[in-house]
Amino acid sequence: MGIETYAGRVALVTGASSGIGAAIVQALLRKGLKVVGLARRVDRVKALELKDAPGKLYAIEGDVSNEESVLSAFKWIRENLSGVDILINNAGLGNDCNLTTGKTQDWKRILDVNVLGLSICTREAVQDMLRRGVDDGFIIHVSSIVAHNPPIAAYLSMYTASKHAVKTLLEGLRKDLVARKSKIRVGEVSPGAVRTEFLTNFDGLPPNVYDTIPCLESEDVAEAVVYMLSQHPRVQVHDVIIYPTGSS
Template sequence: MTTAPEFAGLAALVTGGASGIGLATATLLAERGARVACLDLNPGVPAPLTGIRADVADDDSVRAAVEEAAETLGGLDIVVNNAGIGAQGRIEDNPDEEWRRVFEVNVFGMVRVTRAALPHLRRSAHAAIVNTCSIAATAGLPNRALYSATKGAVLSLTRAAAADLVGEGIRVNCVNPGTADTPWIGRLLAAAPDPAAERAALEARQPTGRLVAPEEVAAAIAHLASPLSGATTGTDLAVDGGMHGLRLRPR
């Protein structure tokens, strides 16, 4: 006796899907039976994934890419809003232009992709949206004022959208990763005066003593996107090695 894959027959769109958490998510969804399109500025992805160029900071680009994805995949059932950029600095450190740019991508980008996808999601019997948020939305992290502000907005947006769309059968949730071992973190570490010491400090900040793997975040996203999670909406799922709730004694 065989069982159909969890996402068999479903179509998924993943923004920022060409690297890091996005690529890990797209790969996992495809392995579990979904047809997957990856929207990215540089959309080179391996088969069976479909790469589509999109700039989430540009509404025309987003609308065209979402329509291309829906046409290619035969509809849309799942949207993973994962595209995002980082920022370092205290509240006085980042100029207005950088504040606008990071909000354009991290918050307004999710709005653009979601509203473009809604007509397709409304035709799905298993519609789900999963947003990539961050531990920065729920914990005060030093030197991350701008980034934290955008992720706080993502958390509130997730809950509000869940309330708006639950009556239409569209579930909206988010994941809150801790510091994940992604290309962006790799670039931050490479730019640090002592990369090894900086990595050790980031690892020590998490109770597990290590960075979060992109595949671990992908597994949480897949759980929230799954038809098996039909009673879960308006939820933020921490994937942070215990950062949000554990208070351990120093080693």
């Protein structure tokens, strides 16, 4: 048994317009899944379609920090595709904000997307699976290596805290599903630096920052997601930690 058992099933990928999310969308399309890409930049999601892939892409405009937007997306999926079988919580952000001078609105934006948005999507996906009797569903969070370490810099404190929250929420979800005697599996991928738009959003970092440090590519994270989905139903890979070779 492998990921081919999910061929024709529905996977929702948040933050699908670029970087890791885009790579995951295309990896799942190649495996024959129906992939719903959710992002604010919906035109960029539409451009991810692979004409030679057996899967089918559905692009939905949405913002995970807005609950009404999330609920609308899940409603569309229920009405048009029956429901979500796999959820990849990839949407996430960070910004320059330390704990002594940071702006509340910047802290709130991180928590709204990385923690609350992830939790709302998770709740809706699990409830949808339980309602339809789906017992082989999968929830995967795209986390970060910082979820396993203290902040490496003051300006990353809130972002690091958000990823520690993701790790805690994942274990809470696993215990919740065990208590329900559900076989829905959960896991997270925790990569180090990945060559995406993420670090370029920080004002204090040079535009060529990715040329100065060891980096992963988005496809490396997508392959980890495929690996998790490919395991036998008795195997729940809870966390895949990926360091770029040579990183400190």
